[in-house]
Amino acid sequence: MRTIKTNKTLKNTTSKVYTLHQLDWLEYVALGLSLWFVFYPKPYEILLVALLLLPFVGMFLNGLHKPSIASLVEVDYSAKEKYDVADFIDVPAWAIVLRVLMDYETDSFIAILTAGTVALVGICLFLLVTHQQISDSNKDKSWIYGSIVFSFFVYSYSAVVAVNCTFDNSEPKVYETEVIDKHISRSRKGGRSYYVKVKPWGHHYDAENIRVSSSEYDLYHIHDQVVVDYKEGLLGIPWYYLEK
Incomplete structure (x- = not known):
């Protein structure tokens, strides 16, 4: 056996x-x-x-x-x-x-x-x-x-x-806000993340950092008027992104 x-x-x-x-x-x-x-x-x-x-x-x-x-x-x-x-x-x-x-x-x-x-x-x-x-x-x-x-x-x-x-093609809700700060976060392994901080908008009642790409980071300046596009999501998961 x-x-x-x-x-x-x-x-x-x-x-x-x-x-x-x-x-x-x-x-x-x-x-x-x-x-x-x-x-x-x-x-x-x-x-x-x-x-x-x-x-x-x-x-x-x-x-x-x-x-x-x-x-x-x-x-x-x-x-x-x-x-x-x-x-x-x-x-x-x-x-x-x-x-x-x-x-x-x-x-x-x-x-x-x-x-x-x-x-x-x-x-x-x-x-x-x-x-x-x-x-x-x-x-x-x-x-x-x-x-x-x-x-x-x-x-x-x-x-x-x-x-x-x-793959979300829904029409976004548009919220106007203002840039109040921006910073680059560096990880221990040398990676970089780019953030733009904006005033409260929509149902977001506190100022928050929104991540942007490295190529977009230099386009934003403090006191810039910007727009947050808020979308419902293909699978019902709301999401948003920042644009000038």
Whole structure:
């Protein structure tokens, strides 16, 4: 019985490695498109759609022979990050997060939570359709599930914000306000974020910092009259942006 169990484990491990190796090309595509999207997001909509689809394409191709969910995670006991989720899931998720943080100001946590939860459930169901559950004998079962769900969480909540704002064609409500300050925030890793502080507007009763791009930052000066465009969002997540 021990020999049978060992052979079965070896077979599953070999199959897992072979499956991931087959999709190396997709992981390189995910890495390339993600870097492109983060550092030079043009054409924005096309790159976003490609990154949104990559996790589903990867799971579909990986799941053609109905492998275990564990086949999507490489376990390396010698590494600091022992559980490495397939890059065609992980990398696009973080790329979308970064662009969402740089590009959009949202105005409803509840709306993001609702839409993001629906998206999270949807991608989890897709995973269960294309893959088998992890064997109870796998000692890393809980950690593998946790790693995948965390990556899905990052992907789902950032994806709904990106889709909501990028493809929103609704007419904005316009609020006039005034610039009262501006500053550049520097992170420990050398990154820069550009903010313009404006007087209260609409239902925002306190002065607030609104993020702008580096190319727009020098266009704003203290006492400038500016406009805040407030939109309802494609998925019902209100968001807004600043313009002269």
